[in-house]
Amino acid sequence: MDKKAVTIKDIARMLNISKSTVSRALSGRSDIHPETKTKILDLASQLQYEPNTLAINLKQQRTNTIGVLIPETTNRFFSRAVGGIQKVADMAGMNIMICQSNESYIAEKNNLHSLVSSRVDGLLVSLSRESDRSDHFKPVIDKGIPIVFFDRICEDINASQVFTDNYQIAMEGTEHLISQGCKRIAMMAGQQHLFTSRNRLMGYLDALKKHNIPILQSYIIHTQYASNKVEEYARYIINLPQRPDAVFALNDYTAIEMMHILKKHGLKIPEDIALLGFNNENMCRFVEPSLSSIDHPAQDMGAAAAEILINHIRHPDLKPENRLIKSKLLIRESTLKIREGI
Amino acid sequence: MDKKAVTIKDIARMLNISKSTVSRALSGRSDIHPETKTKILDLASQLQYEPNTLAINLKQQRTNTIGVLIPETTNRFFSRAVGGIQKVADMAGMNIMICQSNESYIAEKNNLHSLVSSRVDGLLVSLSRESDRSDHFKPVIDKGIPIVFFDRICEDINASQVFTDNYQIAMEGTEHLISQGCKRIAMMAGQQHLFTSRNRLMGYLDALKKHNIPILQSYIIHTQYASNKVEEYARYIINLPQRPDAVFALNDYTAIEMMHILKKHGLKIPEDIALLGFNNENMCRFVEPSLSSIDHPAQDMGAAAAEILINHIRHPDLKPENRLIKSKLLIRESTLKIREGI
DNA sequence: AATATTTTCGAGACCGTTCCCGGGAACGGT
DNA sequence: ACCGTTCCCGGGAACGGTCTCGAAAATATT
Numbered sequence: 001m002d003k004k005a006v007t008i009k010d011i012a013r014m015l016n017i018s019k020s021t022v023s024r025a026l027s028g029r030s031d032i033h034p035e036t037k038t039k040i041l042d043l044a045s046q047l048q049y050e051p052n053t054l055a056i057n058l059k060q061q062r063t064n065t066i067g068v069l070i071p072e073t074t075n076r077f078f079s080r081a082v083g084g085i086q087k088v089a090d091m092a093g094m095n096i097m098i099c100q101s102n103e104s105y106i107a108e109k110n111n112l113h114s115l116v117s118s119r120v121d122g123l124l125v126s127l128s129r130e131s132d133r134s135d136h137f138k139p140v141i142d143k144g145i146p147i148v149f150f151d152r153i154c155e156d157i158n159a160s161q162v163f164t165d166n167y168q169i170a171m172e173g174t175e176h177l178i179s180q181g182c183k184r185i186a187m188m189a190g191q192q193h194l195f196t197s198r199n200r201l202m203g204y205l206d207a208l209k210k211h212n213i214p215i216l217q218s219y220i221i222h223t224q225y226a227s228n229k230v231e232e233y234a235r236y237i238i239n240l241p242q243r244p245d246a247v248f249a250l251n252d253y254t255a256i257e258m259m260h261i262l263k264k265h266g267l268k269i270p271e272d273i274a275l276l277g278f279n280n281e282n283m284c285r286f287v288e289p290s291l292s293s294i295d296h297p298a299q300d301m302g303a304a305a306a307e308i309l310i311n312h313i314r315h316p317d318l319k320p321e322n323r324l325i326k327s328k329l330l331i332r333e334s335t336l337k338i339r340e341g342i
Numbered sequence: 343m344d345k346k347a348v349t350i351k352d353i354a355r356m357l358n359i360s361k362s363t364v365s366r367a368l369s370g371r372s373d374i375h376p377e378t379k380t381k382i383l384d385l386a387s388q389l390q391y392e393p394n395t396l397a398i399n400l401k402q403q404r405t406n407t408i409g410v411l412i413p414e415t416t417n418r419f420f421s422r423a424v425g426g427i428q429k430v431a432d433m434a435g436m437n438i439m440i441c442q443s444n445e446s447y448i449a450e451k452n453n454l455h456s457l458v459s460s461r462v463d464g465l466l467v468s469l470s471r472e473s474d475r476s477d478h479f480k481p482v483i484d485k486g487i488p489i490v491f492f493d494r495i496c497e498d499i500n501a502s503q504v505f506t507d508n509y510q511i512a513m514e515g516t517e518h519l520i521s522q523g524c525k526r527i528a529m530m531a532g533q534q535h536l537f538t539s540r541n542r543l544m545g546y547l548d549a550l551k552k553h554n555i556p557i558l559q560s561y562i563i564h565t566q567y568a569s570n571k572v573e574e575y576a577r578y579i580i581n582l583p584q585r586p587d588a589v590f591a592l593n594d595y596t597a598i599e600m601m602h603i604l605k606k607h608g609l610k611i612p613e614d615i616a617l618l619g620f621n622n623e624n625m626c627r628f629v630e631p632s633l634s635s636i637d638h639p640a641q642d643m644g645a646a647a648a649e650i651l652i653n654h655i656r657h658p659d660l661k662p663e664n665r666l667i668k669s670k671l672l673i674r675e676s677t678l679k680i681r682e683g684i
Numbered sequence: 685a686a687t688a689t690t691t692t693c694g695a696g697a698c699c700g701t702t703c704c705c706g707g708g709a710a711c712g713g714t
Numbered sequence: 715a716c717c718g719t720t721c722c723c724g725g726g727a728a729c730g731g732t733c734t735c736g737a738a739a740a741t742a743t744t
Binding site for chain 1: 347390393396400403414415421425428440442485598599602624625628629
């Protein structure tokens with residue numbers, strides 16, 4: 001049964017007409033006799049004809065596809081972002097092609113070439129954790145392929161960007177902790193070449209300065225690539241000479257695991273140590289105490305990025321556009337030292 | 343700068359040679375003078391030449407791409423499965439193209455056509471929740487495109503299948519609950535046209551029969567599409583005349599939310615109601631009490647499915663292959679009514 | 685030196701589709 | 715009956731590569 005796929009030419013031959021006519025019928029153009037058209041359409045559906053997208057795309061010089069280059073889909077932030085992208089792309093009648101860098105610079109570079117070779121019409125990119133340079137994107141942009149970076153963006157390049165107010169929200173989160181009486185706030189800072197991590201750290205630092213709280217380098221934990229070191233970080237925090245009374249975690253997963261470990265060591269949350277996460281995963285509501293977090297609007301960011309990209313694909317000489325998506329601080333039990341009504 | 347992409351012909355013209363020669367150099371064949379070759383390669387990299395995959399694939403009649411058709415990537419099971427697929431595909435030098443059905447039959451069908459039109463070399467499919475028929479896959483198989491179904495498989499079709507021992511493990515889970523003294527075990531049963539749900543229910547029923555425990559229809563909860571009804575299900579369970587002493591949940595998310603609600607109603611887990619989840623998400627370890635669950639080896643399933651598929655792509659007249667991946671019952675606090683050492 | 689062999693390259697068909705262009709048929713108006 | 719439109723349709727180039735075949739050039743063989 002492994003016959004070759006049926007083509008437009010097969011249909012033409014069987015009907016004794018030219019392939020031009022078949023093409024006309026199949027692509028729904030008007031200059032064709034209704035009768036011929038139905039005859040062609042009938043035979044096509046009977047033969048289970050599927051147009052060869054490769055040929056069409058080659059001829060049209062466009063693929064109706066947007067390439068999505070993200071660190072990994074197992075990360076819920078990105079899988080949700082993809083959801084937002086998908087929705088917008090569907091509405092615009094475009095397909096998406098997803099590549100995962102697995103947080104590796106080399107994989108990111110390879111995937112980029114692969115996507116360009118596949119002639120995607122545009123790119124949606126969130127940098128890998130390893131990518132501390134971005135020269136690999138320049139030639140792509142020079143070729144006229146529009147790129148929109150989102151979340152893990154790339155400042156030193158002339159392309160559209162969608163990001164959250166990392167600085168603001170980190171400041172807000174830190175000030176919230178301060179307002180709860182915390183004075184020794186530990187900060188888990190991610191890779192400092194990442195736009196997001198850098199701004200969060202700055203927000204944290206500026207909040208401390210603003211409230212005249214001394215900045216201790218030992219409170220700033222520069223986390224490594226490997227993220228299954230929470231146990232180690234927890235031990236470090238517990239054993240600090242001046243034990244922190246709050247931890248601003250990298251993300252909710254880290255925060256929740258940290259919470260678990262701290263509790264095992266007999267520490268009370270938030271009384272002994274307050275905990276603030278990042279991303280507002282579903283689970284935040286279900287742990288005990290419930291975890292305060294920062295709502296990172298993944299879907300909205302994906303959708304916004306996709307919108308901007310599609311706009312740029314359709315209007316190639318648009319200027320790059322930057323869009324800020326607001327995050328929101330969600331206060332739950334894990335940071336509420338001062339409970340009203342007590 | 344939006345010049346057209348540089349082609350093999352451009353290079354040929356600039357070097358005053360034929361495009362055949364350029365092709366030879368670029369695709370690394372041997373019958374070419376080393377000097378000419380380096381000259382071509384140099385110019386190519388200088389011009390940032392990227393081969394047009396569309397043209398290559400069209401000519402080669404194969405795309406080196408496997409299509410992945412899954413319900414949704416936000417579901418951790420599937421995103422992990424994609425991870426496994428990715429790994430195997432990378433090693434085999436193949437690309438993957440992911441489509442999400444969003445649990446919709448129509449979207450699944452559309453995506454299927456889209457993937458076939460894109461001339462993927464093979465397909466990895468996990469059925470959408472809505473798909474209670476599978477006739478749309480038959481013509482694809484007849485065309486000689488190999489398909490491997492995984493997890494949410496499709497029994498009435500002649501294709502390879504990768505699945506877990508849902509029946510066995512549901513039985514084992516139920517027997518574990520029985521061994522803990524549970525006699526009124528509620529079962530959250532998913533869509534019964536799904537292979538997985540059907541077998542789990544059967545395992546549950548047979549375990550009860552085996553231990554002479556009466557089967558109550560009111561204990562079998564047929565959950566709906568919309569999964570944000572946990573509150574409702576919890577209320578139903580609590581208000582049953584004979585309140586269950588155990589709940590075998592659909593998945594961990596449901597179980598954890600259920601746990602949260604039951605606790606709010608003053609019920610003790612596992613003393614009043616034991617809880618057993620499904621999927622072994624990370625979070626299971628961090629909730630209180632920690633959640634017993636069934637380890638569903640998502641990555642292994644994805645990897646196995648990809649291996650089988652690639653094998654079938656390379657050897658087209660292989661017979662369909664079924665592979666069973668074993669799950670594992672992980673007992674934690676939420677089902678341990680009888681604690682040793684007390 | 686003539687022939688055989690190897691090395692290197694070019695011409696052109698082909699993959700499946702779109703689309704431009706031009707031709708013939710049908711049809712209207714005179 | 716003639717001409718101008720309009721309506722359908724076919725021929726064939728093009729998209730960017732690969733690949734087969736054969737030819738020319740270089741080298742080896744006798």
